[in-house]
Amino acid sequence: MAFVVFEAFQQLFYAENFNNGVPMDVTFSEVLKGGMLRWGLWLATSVGLVYYVRKFPVKSGYELVRKLLAYGGLLLLVLLLDIALAALVNMPADEKSWSVFTELFQFYFFHKAPIVFVFLVVVILLVHFFQYKSEIEVYIQELGDLKNTNSKLYKQMKTTERNVMDTAKVIQVRVGNRSQIVPLEHIVWIEADDYCVKIHDQQGKAYTLRNSLKSLEEKLPSDYFQRIHRRSIVNLKFIERIEWGPSASVTMQNGLELPLAQSRIKSVKEAMN
Structure with missing residues (x-):
């Protein structure tokens, strides 16, 4: 939310000083609403990416290159979809034409693609982090149980050893x-x-x-x-x-x-x- 608010102020600054295509009479609330709508759509489209990464995570170095290629292809598709959605939701109501869409698509591609790309990469990393964090916590719990079991077995072995020494003359x-x-x-x-x-x-x-x-x-x-x-x-x-x-x-x-x-x-x- 802090980033979206900052971006809204950034858009107003560009509109007032560089006339980057945003109407001069636009208000902060309108810019903020547009930013929230775009980021909401981008979050929604990243659900498919999250599902794929959770189902097919990188589990070893041997499959790293293959998985990165798959992630890269899916990430590119999601990125293009996000830019297209941004262009669609910002098309003027009275100018619904392919040329306007193309112009807005190019604008958002060069203006937003790097940010969206970083956002999607962070999504992939976070999915791996939380997934392996859960697995590590389970693994640590299993190690704790194994330690307790081994401690009991060790005590039993020591008792058995002493009993054997008692009987061995x-x-x-x-x-x-x-x-x-x-x-x-x-x-x-x-x-x-x-x-x-x-x-x-x-x-x-x-x-x-x-x-x-x-x-x-x-x-x-x-x-x-x-x-x-x-x-x-x-x-x-x-x-x-x-x-x-x-x-x-x-x-x-x-x-x-x-x-x-x-x-x-x-x-x-x-x-x-």
Whole structure:
């Protein structure tokens, strides 16, 4: 509407200063009415263009040239139709002749064709924008649903993995060029060692495993193994005695005494019970 109002003032300016074919006694309201009528007709004729573009949008770079040619041909037809309608609605009532129509057609073609062309191109771009905007919103919603589904599956897999570790009674440790199978029931305690852990068995042997103590704790069956300190996990069945005082400690059956963190006393008591 702002553009149509501006165009009406422009027409009056041209009429008063350059006498471009508009009667000198024309009023602003008449010019505005004519502009609104023309743009209303052009909007109406663009409906077919909108329908075609929505039905046959550009979906890939491979079909870009072919679609642009089709859009260009349809755009040219709509443009010529718009100019012809502009000439028809502005023909004087007492001069209905082909020569007058031709003259008005030429005038509006050179005067309005660039603006109408840009208008129709913007229509094509807007149709693509809103169509793909809707598709992208649906796609984002689907991605959100997929993320939620994958999160649930991930949790199920972690639970399954832990259950498998609970039922699997061994840990596989790489020793040189071979793999050593260490039964869980033979493990006395596990010690944190920088970025690795040391697994101590009941025969006094120690095996190094490249894993964190926290990660290994999550995989071990909690009814057998308990974290008693930030640096150690023990097998409950190998505990000889537990001191619950301020200097809490756990003594294993092989005589090894390990510190018991105050923050771990409650969970160890529950496990023992």
